[in-house]
Amino acid sequence: MTMTAHTAAPGIDDQEIAAPAPAANTDRYLVALDVDGTLVDHDGNMTGSVRDAAAAVVDAGHEIVIATGRSLGAMLPVVERIGLLRGYGVCSNGGVTVRLDPSLEHGFEVVERVTFSPRTALTTLRDKIPGARFALEDADGNFLSTSRFQDASFGIEARGVDFHHLLDARAVRVVVNSAEASTEEFSAAIAAAGLHGVTYAVGWSAWLDIAAAGVTKATALEKLRAGMGIEPARTVAVGDGSNDIEMLRWAGRGVAMGQAAADVLAAANEIAASVYEDGAAAVLRSLL
Numbered sequence: 001m002t003m004t005a006h007t008a009a010p011g012i013d014d015q016e017i018a019a020p021a022p023a024a025n026t027d028r029y030l031v032a033l034d035v036d037g038t039l040v041d042h043d044g045n046m047t048g049s050v051r052d053a054a055a056a057v058v059d060a061g062h063e064i065v066i067a068t069g070r071s072l073g074a075m076l077p078v079v080e081r082i083g084l085l086r087g088y089g090v091c092s093n094g095g096v097t098v099r100l101d102p103s104l105e106h107g108f109e110v111v112e113r114v115t116f117s118p119r120t121a122l123t124t125l126r127d128k129i130p131g132a133r134f135a136l137e138d139a140d141g142n143f144l145s146t147s148r149f150q151d152a153s154f155g156i157e158a159r160g161v162d163f164h165h166l167l168d169a170r171a172v173r174v175v176v177n178s179a180e181a182s183t184e185e186f187s188a189a190i191a192a193a194g195l196h197g198v199t200y201a202v203g204w205s206a207w208l209d210i211a212a213a214g215v216t217k218a219t220a221l222e223k224l225r226a227g228m229g230i231e232p233a234r235t236v237a238v239g240d241g242s243n244d245i246e247m248l249r250w251a252g253r254g255v256a257m258g259q260a261a262a263d264v265l266a267a268a269n270e271i272a273a274s275v276y277e278d279g280a281a282a283v284l285r286s287l288l
Helices: 048-059 072-082 119-126 163-167 183-193 217-228 242-250 262-267 279-285
Strands: 004-007 030-033 063-067 087-091 096-100 108-113 132-138 143-145 171-178 198-202 207-212 235-239 253-256
Touching: 030 217, 048 063, 048 072, 048 279, 063 072, 063 217, 072 087, 072 096, 087 217, 096 217, 119 132, 119 163, 119 171, 119 183, 132 163, 183 207, 217 235, 217 242, 235 242, 235 279, 242 253, 242 262, 253 262
Parallel strands: 030 063, 030 235, 063 087, 235 253
Antiparallel strands: 004 198, 087 096, 096 108, 132 143, 132 171, 171 207, 198 207
């Protein structure tokens, strides 16, 4: 999904710090991989070439971190498909970080979850977006939604609630969608709303993702990098959406997928082939 990210005044108000143990291998890379439009195409297909290249990079001792706007339940099937058993995953655009380990009860544990109060953003947007539908990922990983709002990126079935029920929740991710507004009308309404105290990204359709202020894929990845003891120059990020821009700028080597929009391409150090040409696989193989 192509998205345009905006960050309001910083103010993360609830977080646990992820602190992986440093390792002695100073030659390894931290490789951050977006999912949709990078590892899988827009029909959800992942090629054998991508899987094989990822396995080779892991076997070579490097760290692959899946970094996605999807919520946890929608990220885990991708982790399984690519064969990543150990390491870390970043989901909800940096709002949740998990440690992967097959010895854990469910194969993973949440090591960081950044939450915020959605009240101001929700009340600001309710009257400005025609036909707005709202969904919210709460601090326990549940999804609550109005108007039977459901999306594959949630990873679980959302529970229908009244709008006012959302206001007092602690949120990791808030999603706003409109079936009535055009993309242009939707974007204009978001701009006019003047959101503060959150980070938000407008998608290619009438779609808005909201996270805690200052939270992006890059902020979560930087904590992992520091904890792993990997030098900034040995970080690689691959993505195709505007919610990947901060991640591409953060990485020592930021690679935009070939089909990415102009603002994403401009943020990258280099451009790979498109997702339909296995661009991510070629980047992974270049690390071997």
